[in-house]
Amino acid sequence: METKYWLVDKDVDSLATYPQIKEAAALLRENQVVAFPTETVYGLGANATSEEASSKIFAAKGRPADNPLIVHIADREQLDDLTASIPEQAERLMEAFWPGPLTIIFMKKDQALARQVTAGLETVAVRMPDHPVALAVISEAGLPIAAPSANRSGKPSPTSAKHVQADLDGLIAGIVDGGETGVGxxxxxxxxxxxxxxxxxxxxxxxxELEQVVGEVGLDPALKDELEKPKSPGMKYQHYAPDAPMYLVEGSREWIQELIHQQRKLGKKVGLLTTEEQMSFYQADVILPCGSESKLETVARSLYEVLRAFNESDVDMILSETFPYEGVGSAIMNRLEKAAGHRWLRE
Incomplete structure (x- = not known):
């Protein structure tokens, strides 16, 4: 399959009038699969109402069929066609965070979506992305769009079109390049x-941030106990993993450096994921800074780019420093633990 590639400027006015957007949307209406940028990562989009279209997502990604997909919409009216009811708490969250990086799970409306999209569940996960290109493509298509991350299943999620192209060229109908994503x-x-x-x-x-809007918010037990069965799209299997085995390290800088030294004596090429503030302390074969420890949003933005960069370095193993579990640090550590397969080395 030839994968078409369209370059668009997300900052231009009237994106929907651009031929690249119209062509991508037309392919979605034809039940083809098209990748496009969102504010989080690149999504792999297909018609969420079509079994034929949604099956192409699973085939391109190599994604297990029991892993549900998130449905992306461009306006609030689309939500009414997908959901059986909209709770008051969901209303408040949508008012506060949509469009934006928040997916809300609702009870689904019968026969509104392809069975594969919800993996046969009675619920549906929906979000409205905060990216002009994503909104233009979805709006022009006139369909709810199922869109997991646009990468091969298990690999680091894509934050640029070049990542999508590296993973899925020849496997999907098209890629809309709207630049790098923001949240990461x-x-x-x-x-x-x-x-x-x-x-x-x-x-x-x-x-x-969620608790400021709706009060008490719980956590799925699977976020703390890897033996618990997770309920969320994209959380049932190992994800985000670089090619080399990865370990999370917790200890003093001196202990981490000694650990690196020991592994290099064994003939291993060692990579280290650290921060801009800490990188000058260490000696390793490959040292990649992942943002600033004082601004964890920069770590989130850089994380997948760094994990993919290790794949180009031919390291035998990767050691990763860790981050606080507060704020966005909770999401960073969730992805790092998944990438490392929950492997820890502690002083």
């Missing part, structure tokens, strides 16, 4: 079908 981590997923909203996946909107 996937959306927060919150379940609003119960009495108390529950975070199923931490992301671009923090628990603290």
């Amino acid at each position: 981590l996937e959306s927060t997923v919150i379940d609003c079908t119960g009495k108390i909203p529950v975070i199923l996946r931490p992301g671009g909107v923090t628990k603290e």
Whole structure:
């Protein structure tokens, strides 16, 4: 399959009039799969009402069929066609955070979506992305668009069109290049079908921000216990992993450096994920800074780019420093733990 590539400027007015947007939207209406940027990561979009279209997402990604997809919409009216009811707490969250990096789980409307999109569940995950290109493509298509991250399943999510091209060229109909994404981590997923909203996946909107709007917010037990069965799209299997085995390290800088030294003596080429403030302390074969420890949003923005960069370095193993679990640090650590397969080395 030839994958078409369209370059668009997200800052121009009247994006919907651009032929690149119209061509991408036309392919979506024809039940083809098209990648496009959102404010979080690049999404792999297809018609959420079509079994044929949604099956192409799973085929391109190599994604397990029991892993539900997030449905993306461009306006509030589309939501009424997908959901059986909209709880008051969800209304308040939409008012505060849509468009934006927040996915809300609702009870679905019968026969509104392809079965594969919801993995046969009675619920549907929906969000409205805060990116002009995404909104223009979805609006022009006139369809709810199912869109997981546009990468091969298990690999680091894509934050640029070149990442999508590296993973999926020849496997999908097209890629809309709207530049690099902003947040860098996937959306927060919150379940609003119960009495108390529950975070199923931490992301671009923090628990603290959510609680300012709706009060008490719970956490899915699977976020703390890897033996628990997760409920969120994109959380059931190992994700975000670079090619080399990765370990989270917790200890003093001196202990981490000694650990690097020991592994190099064994003939291993060692990579280290650290921060701009700490990188000058260490000696390793490959040292990649991932933002600033004083501005964790920069770590979130750089994380997948750094994980992919290690794939180009031919390292035998990757050691990663860790971050506080508060605010966006919770989402960063969630992705790092998944990338490392929950492997820790502690002093």
